Amino acid sequence: MRHRKWIILIFSAALLAFTLYAALDTFVLTRVYTPVTVSEALTQSTAAQAENTDVAQSAASDAAAEESAETKSSRRGKKTSSAASAETEGTSSQDSGSTSLLGFGNMSSSAVQTAVSYSDANISVTLTTYRQYDTDIYVADVQLSSAEYLKTAFAQNAYGKNVTDTTSSMAQSNGAILAVNGDYYGARESGYVLRSGVLYRNTAKKGQEDLVIYADGSFEIIKETEVSAEELLARGAVQILSFGPGLVADGQIAVTADEEVGRAMASNPRTCIAQVDELHYLFIVSDGRTDSSEGLSLYQLAAFAQSLGAKTAYNLDGGGSSAMVFNGELINNPTTNGSSIKERKVSDIVYIGY
Amino acid sequence: MFTSATESAAKKNILIAAKDVPLLRKRAFRGLLISLALAAGGAVYEHFSHGVWSCAMVYAFMIPLAGVTLPSMLLERSPKRTMPGELPVLLWHFGLAVLTVGSLFSGALEIYGTTNSLTRVYWWAGGLLTVSAALLMLPGMLNAGKSTEKKDQIRRSSDRSNL
Numbered sequence: 204m205r206h207r208k209w210i211i212l213i214f215s216a217a218l219l220a221f222t223l224y225a226a227l228d229t230f231v232l233t234r235v236y237t238p239v240t241v242s243e244a245l246t247q248s249t250a251a252q253a254e255n256t257d258v259a260q261s262a263a264s265d266a267a268a269e270e271s272a273e274t275k276s277s278r279r280g281k282k283t284s285s286a287a288s289a290e291t292e293g294t295s296s297q298d299s300g301s302t303s304l305l306g307f308g309n310m311s312s313s314a315v316q317t318a319v320s321y322s323d324a325n326i327s328v329t330l331t332t333y334r335q336y337d338t339d340i341y342v343a344d345v346q347l348s349s350a351e352y353l354k355t356a357f358a359q360n361a362y363g364k365n366v367t368d369t370t371s372s373m374a375q376s377n378g379a380i381l382a383v384n385g386d387y388y389g390a391r392e393s394g395y396v397l398r399s400g401v402l403y404r405n406t407a408k409k410g411q412e413d414l415v416i417y418a419d420g421s422f423e424i425i426k427e428t429e430v431s432a433e434e435l436l437a438r439g440a441v442q443i444l445s446f447g448p449g450l451v452a453d454g455q456i457a458v459t460a461d462e463e464v465g466r467a468m469a470s471n472p473r474t475c476i477a478q479v480d481e482l483h484y485l486f487i488v489s490d491g492r493t494d495s496s497e498g499l500s501l502y503q504l505a506a507f508a509q510s511l512g513a514k515t516a517y518n519l520d521g522g523g524s525s526a527m528v529f530n531g532e533l534i535n536n537p538t539t540n541g542s543s544i545k546e547r548k549v550s551d552i553v554y555i556g557y
Numbered sequence: 558m559f560t561s562a563t564e565s566a567a568k569k570n571i572l573i574a575a576k577d578v579p580l581l582r583k584r585a586f587r588g589l590l591i592s593l594a595l596a597a598g599g600a601v602y603e604h605f606s607h608g609v610w611s612c613a614m615v616y617a618f619m620i621p622l623a624g625v626t627l628p629s630m631l632l633e634r635s636p637k638r639t640m641p642g643e644l645p646v647l648l649w650h651f652g653l654a655v656l657t658v659g660s661l662f663s664g665a666l667e668i669y670g671t672t673n674s675l676t677r678v679y680w681w682a683g684g685l686l687t688v689s690a691a692l693l694m695l696p697g698m699l700n701a702g703k704s705t706e707k708k709d710q711i712r713r714s715s716d717r718s719n720l
Contacts, residue, residue: 207643214651222658225675229666390671469608492607522607522670541607 235363239402321380326352328381330529336503338496341527341534343381343486345555350420355398355442357551362403364389367548370526371533378556382528383474383486385551386446387520394445395432405432412447414517415440422478422515424449450505451516460502470498472525476553477513485511488527492541523547572642581633588625592618606668614664617657624653645693652686655679
């Protein structure tokens, strides 16, 4: 055949160019999307909730912006100090070393704060570090007076693909007292995304289990194929996190020992959010992939959350995404490859704040 | 009409070619080398993926193995005196290349934990190319077989009449 070599060359170039474009589209090219238009009837039912949340969120953002400059200067360089001190006693009061943290976020003026705890009239957070399964596990025990202080935020305050930021940066910009990484919705093209009462994505994914957080702060684990996002919104859902699976449901472990999320069959860094009781939550983040911490399987994480009294527990994005920030300090040791400790940029966070 | 067109194409080695055993052996060997490289690459990628498993990545080596090496070996050992010509073979190899790259790309995305609907393009384009190639191969091969039989019959009958 004539020009055979040229045909092969052109085909190879086209295949390579398409693959490069697909890779760029997946990992680099930024696209900001608009929320889903929900019917008026559904919108009305959640308008009040959304309004409350938005007002609180904008107030937090404004305050965070004002305070960010002074916070930057007051942030300590070493992140490990709070974790190390937390390892022995979660509720112990701290010395003057922790007082430099005062002023972070949009906290109450009556707040009592140490390196491992925060308390005011509405929010109480206690940080404890556990050592189980050859892994450091960081647990923030959260008690709230109202569900409005349990929030989520997008990177760069925008919903889209490849719109990312580190958990600590998002925590800072939102004035979060406590923050963990979210579900990294931007890495996938399906799965519900409902945040602060606004529905951004309503495409169901087969077999996908979501965590629904209602306006009263209660948790429910649902399957996307069984209920639509619009229906959940009408029921009063304020947040939907779509990663999973559900770890604990009705106080019982919901995963088997050999069951894993997607194709992750090994112990890994993990992030989990759990509800113990009404307005009583646990934020759990484990290290992993390092010499000092092996990481957890989903079953181990579920068993651990259950042992702390979790009635409902849900697995969020893990691996290199797992990060916990408390009072502006990165608490865990996030790593993707196990050799360098570095925060991964993610799409969203779940946080406690005003 | 169709047979004559096929025969004229066959003369140019576009749809059907005379069986070339060294070429078939070469193709089988190349396919095997590519499969081994893909198997090794997939194993290395899986080793560093912290236990995240991807079938698309691990089994990508099967595509050139099943699509190039095995057919080439079977053709080499078959009694047929013809083999697919350049055009269907080129399309077939293009299709397999697209499917293999698509499989690797999908595997990488799976391991990273992300998705992209553009991966469908690989399956559609690869499928289209391989199916087109197969469609070009099959009638050519069948017609070539029939025409060869007819020619053999004519040759036999003319031999008898000569006797």
